[in-house]
Amino acid sequence: MQDLTDLYQSVILDHNRRPRNYSVLPSANRVGSGNNPMCGDQITVYVQLDGDRISNVSFQGSGCAISKASASLMTVNLKGKTIAEAEAIYANLHQMVTTGKVVEDDMSDLAALAGVHQFPARIKCATLGWHAALNAAKGDAQPATTEKPSD
Amino acid sequence: MNPAWQNLRADFPILNQQVNGQALVYLDNAATSQKPQCVIDALVNYYQRDNANVHRGIHTLSMRATFAYEAARERSAKFLNATEPGEIVFTAGTTDSINLVANAWGDKNLKAGDIILLTEMEHHSNMVPWQLLAQRTGAKLRYLPVVAGDTGLLDLTQLAQVLTPEVKIFAFTHVSNTLGVINPAAALCAAAKKVGAISVIDAAQSAGHMPIDVRAMDCDFLAVSGHKMCGPTGVGLLYGRKALLEAMPPYRGGGSMISNVEYFESKWAPAPQKFEAGTPNIADVIALARAMDYLDDLGREAIAQHDEKLAALAYARLASEIPGIRMLGPAHHRSGVISFDLPGVHAHDVVTMADQEGVALRGGHHCNQPLMRKLGLSSTSRASFYLYNTEAEIERLVATLQKIQKFFAG
Numbered sequence: 001m002q003d004l005t006d007l008y009q010s011v012i013l014d015h016n017r018r019p020r021n022y023s024v025l026p027s028a029n030r031v032g033s034g035n036n037p038m039c040g041d042q043i044t045v046y047v048q049l050d051g052d053r054i055s056n057v058s059f060q061g062s063g064c065a066i067s068k069a070s071a072s073l074m075t076v077n078l079k080g081k082t083i084a085e086a087e088a089i090y091a092n093l094h095q096m097v098t099t100g101k102v103v104e105d106d107m108s109d110l111a112a113l114a115g116v117h118q119f120p121a122r123i124k125c126a127t128l129g130w131h132a133a134l135n136a137a138k139g140d141a142q143p144a145t146t147e148k149p150s151d
Numbered sequence: 152m153n154p155a156w157q158n159l160r161a162d163f164p165i166l167n168q169q170v171n172g173q174a175l176v177y178l179d180n181a182a183t184s185q186k187p188q189c190v191i192d193a194l195v196n197y198y199q200r201d202n203a204n205v206h207r208g209i210h211t212l213s214m215r216a217t218f219a220y221e222a223a224r225e226r227s228a229k230f231l232n233a234t235e236p237g238e239i240v241f242t243a244g245t246t247d248s249i250n251l252v253a254n255a256w257g258d259k260n261l262k263a264g265d266i267i268l269l270t271e272m273e274h275h276s277n278m279v280p281w282q283l284l285a286q287r288t289g290a291k292l293r294y295l296p297v298v299a300g301d302t303g304l305l306d307l308t309q310l311a312q313v314l315t316p317e318v319k320i321f322a323f324t325h326v327s328n329t330l331g332v333i334n335p336a337a338a339l340c341a342a343a344k345k346v347g348a349i350s351v352i353d354a355a356q357s358a359g360h361m362p363i364d365v366r367a368m369d370c371d372f373l374a375v376s377g378h379k380m381c382g383p384t385g386v387g388l389l390y391g392r393k394a395l396l397e398a399m400p401p402y403r404g405g406g407s408m409i410s411n412v413e414y415f416e417s418k419w420a421p422a423p424q425k426f427e428a429g430t431p432n433i434a435d436v437i438a439l440a441r442a443m444d445y446l447d448d449l450g451r452e453a454i455a456q457h458d459e460k461l462a463a464l465a466y467a468r469l470a471s472e473i474p475g476i477r478m479l480g481p482a483h484h485r486s487g488v489i490s491f492d493l494p495g496v497h498a499h500d501v502v503t504m505a506d507q508e509g510v511a512l513r514g515g516h517h518c519n520q521p522l523m524r525k526l527g528l529s530s531t532s533r534a535s536f537y538l539y540n541t542e543a544e545i546e547r548l549v550a551t552l553q554k555i556q557k558f559f560a561g
Contacts (some may be wrong), residue, residue: 004507004558008500013559040516041499058504062529065559090256119503 006115007122008065015069020076021058028058032136034128040068041125045074045132052083054137059129066122068078071138073110083137089131097126155448159538160173162187164447173509176544181488181535183357183378186442189466190381193441197434204430206407225441230443231373232364238396240423241436244274244364244387245355248374249322251389251426252351253384254279255399256372257320263289266317268348269332270298270305272327277353277374278287281322284514290319297525302481303330310342318348324370325363326356329517329533331462331488333357337368344369349395355379360486360537361455365390374508376509377435382442386435389426396422405429452537458487461536464546465489473552479531487536490517493552496559498530504558505532508551 025046032045043061047054057078059071078086092103093110100117116126160166163185168175183269197219203212205220207290224236233239242248261267266280271294284291295313298306314321325336338536340350349371354363359380366371372395375387391399401408401419405428411418419425446454462485469491470478477492493501498514505512513533516523524527534548 005505007503008558010346038515040520040523064499066500068497122503124501125499 015072016065018071025058030136032132056070066125083103178534180537193438226440245374247391261288267292324350324353331485377439382439383435
């Protein structure tokens with residue numbers, strides 16, 4: 001299982017086992033949901049937005065290790081960021097999981113998701129939580145779905 | 152031993168390959184089966200020698216194509232023990248067949264207040280067409296429940312309660328694609344008949360796996376997919392009782408399904424042509440008939456026994472050798488479909504990791520989201536067996552799952 005250690009790096013396995021910020025957020029003023037109709041994965045993201053800043057973010061849901069770990073990493077990485085900063089981080093992440101290219105040197109723990117690009121069927125798992133969070137923060141009432149052409 | 156079973160894997164060239172450096176173990180047969188060389192040859196031969204449009208041509212190739220196409224109808228009638236070839240309508244597959252019944256029979260015969268009875272184990276293909284019919288007509292859906300617990304069996308003690316005289320259609324799957332349950336089709340059809348309901352059987356998972364006798368089952372309609380029974384994709388058939396087919400209006404309009412066309416109205420051809428508008432899927436229909444020959448050479452009773460033997464072995468070995476595994480579906484008397492939940496490992500992770508070992512599984516809701524919710528699961532992993540699978544492949548499955556469990560336990 002050589003390639004698998006690329007996909008399931010220890011950071012991923014750790015965040016899958018112990019997802020961070022895995023709870024309902026009482027102070028949330030935005031809620032976003034995401035679902036992958038192909039596999040039944042569902043996620044709810046709670047965002048506390050102050051002005052254009054994501055002061056706090058949490059999630060709950062069911063999904064595979066990749067989607068759970070990626071959502072967990074999302075909460076850690078987006079907490080305290082402005083919407084514009086969050087979008088920039090997501091743009092880098094998206095490029096990384098689709099091409100394997102680590103764009104920024106400071107991708108830090110998110111770089112653990114780089115292996116996803118070798119598994120095209122799993123890219124949507126890695127982006128689901130991010131879609132839901134950004135939709136919530138930007139006030140998009142539509143639930144995120146992996147079947148949008150824009151993933 | 153039937154000589155057709157000897158060296159049978161050599162009939163399937165696709166099985167002889169490596170995936171991710173390992174010999175392929177194909178255990179996703181409930182999604183689609185592989186095709187024997189004779190079926191592939193039937194397609195190639197048709198396009199190389201006989202290709203022409205059917206029914207309208209007078210030239211030699213057209214007559215050849217027409218003959219082969221109608222011979223496939225006869226072959227299909229024999230395959231299902233229908234009374235006559237005219238009871239076979241070629242379609243794009245099970246989904247298309249069920250939509251045909253829902254539209255052509257349903258729109259004409261259903262009204263507000265009528266009930267469409269389904270079971271809780273239906274695949275989306277035997278659920279959504281009926282939901283659409285209910286929306287069009289004001290009829291209501293009702294479900295025969297599955298018993299509590301993990302066996303997935305229908306709760307037949309509730310049948311009399313739900314199968315009331317308002318029920319006009321009872322549509323159910325013969326074999327569950329998710330849990331491998333084999334339903335008592337003949338008994339369910341008889342019960343439907345008693346209250347004056349028509350019976351519609353989804354035979355997608357059974358037609359290529361066991362003997363099917365529509366007269367013994369006494370069903371009104373039965374839907375079949377070619378690609379799950381060694382045939383090509385994009386082709387299937389609908390068996391319909393002759394009197395019902397004749398009384399139904401057409402489903403789609405076009406060429407071939409008419410007897411006379413005026414500018415403002417037309418007269419329909421008799422069934423089954425009435426339901427086959429446009430140029431049909433000639434090559435795939437002919438190759439499907441070849442698949443039926445292949446299956447009957449092996450013997451569908453023997454295929455059923457082979458499936459059940461492998462499923463029982465896999466069920467027993469996984470239950471005893473994978474700690475904590477949750478096995479779904481009945482332990483015995485089942486089809487070759489095994490569904491399971493590996494605690495702490497999501498089905499998609501199971502499937503991705505198994506693929507790295509060359510083992511093709513399926514993970515997800517198996518087009519049955521309501522049943523998954525009832526079981527308290529969002530997805531399961533599924534291994535489904537067919538005639539070319541072996542006990543050695545079950546060995547590989549067990550070893551792979553053990554490896555996955557170890558990996559995730561870290």
